[in-house]
Amino acid sequence: MTASGLQGAPVTKLWLTGIGLASALAGLFGWRHNLRLQLAAAPNGLQLWRLLTSLSGFSTWPEVLAALVLAYELRVVERVFGSRRFASFLVVAGVVGQALTVAAMRLAGLRAVAGGPYALLLACVCQYWRLVPRSYYVRVAGVAVPDTWGVYAAAACLVAPRLLVAAVPAAAGVVAGMAYSADVAGLGRWRLPLWMASLARQWLAPVVSARSARTDADVAPEHVDAIASMFPDARREHIAEVLRMVGNDANRAVAMLLDSS
Structure with missing residues (x-):
């Protein structure tokens, strides 16, 4: 029997809540333009706070829905990694993904790309592909596909509709995920400090993770x-x-x- 719902994935649960809340607040208060990562908005070419806000939520509800479905399916990665390592991985993927995105934008002369945690989600898809075995094949529209096809379909549904503006952060996420898997520069071994993990477990765990009666x-x-x-x-x-x-x-x-x- 596999664990149901978000059992064993408190970081994923907090992440899902954050994406939904940030997207809703951005829409409610007219802040959606602040979710874009752009280079031409300041004299030095970059507003640093956008490096964070562009990873927080999405500007359209179809993107939000696709992202929530994908992140929910990717909860398996946290279950395999463990919550502390998964949270550490998200930090690494966010930093590397944003750095690669900005570098690609400068090289390509792009002024802005789509806002949203594309890099984080696609980096997680890379880990899912590496970690989760294909147990069996199912037939979809007459084509035999592995049982893990739903995750890749959800990723395609997220990226494809806005491919022109989402391709760069999505590709940056894939590269960040591959770099993490290859432990480039020790990225795969970095962990959040224990004191930080302890504080999160003490203050956030009671909020986001209801204890299951299952042992x-x-x-x-x-x-x-x-x-x-x-x-x-x-x-x-x-x-x-x-x-x-x-x-x-x-x-x-x-x-x-x-x-x-």
């Missing part, structure tokens, strides 16, 4: 014990979550944990 009862305790001995730094809850994702298959769980380490 490790639906996974084999001997599998959890065996894998815990191989990954002493991994929490038992994290190991159990990965086991649920792969149908209690210990070999596949070990492979996923190795890939995510």
Whole structure:
């Protein structure tokens, strides 16, 4: 049995809430123009605060809907990574993605690109492609596609309608995700400080993650014990979550944990 909903993914839940709230406030108060990342709005060519606001929300509701669906599907990445590493990954992807976006805009002479966390979402798609195995194939319109096709379809639905203005941040996200996977300059090993993770767990976890009554009862305790001995730094809850994702298959769980380490 796999975990349902956003169980085991508190960072994803907070991220979903943030995207929806930021997009709604931008629409309500007429701030949508502030979500664009643009280079010609200040004497020095860049308003630094836009590096943050352009990652917060989207300017149109079709984008918001597609992004929320995609981020929800990508919750699997957090379950494999663990919440602290996933939050660290989002920070790295945001910094690298924005740097690459600005560099590409200057090289191409672009004044602005679409606002929204395209880079973060596409970087997550890269991790999903690397970590989540294709278990079986289904037929869609007569074509055999892997069972993971929904994530890639959601990503296409997000980017394709605004391809001309979203291609640069989306491509930057893909490159950032690949750089993270390859551990370029130690990016894949960087983690948020423990004190920051502890504060988030203390103050934010009660708000965004309701405790589920489910325990490790639906996974084999001997599998959890065996894998815990191989990954002493991994929490038992994290190991159990990965086991649920792969149908209690210990070999596949070990492979996923190795890939995510």
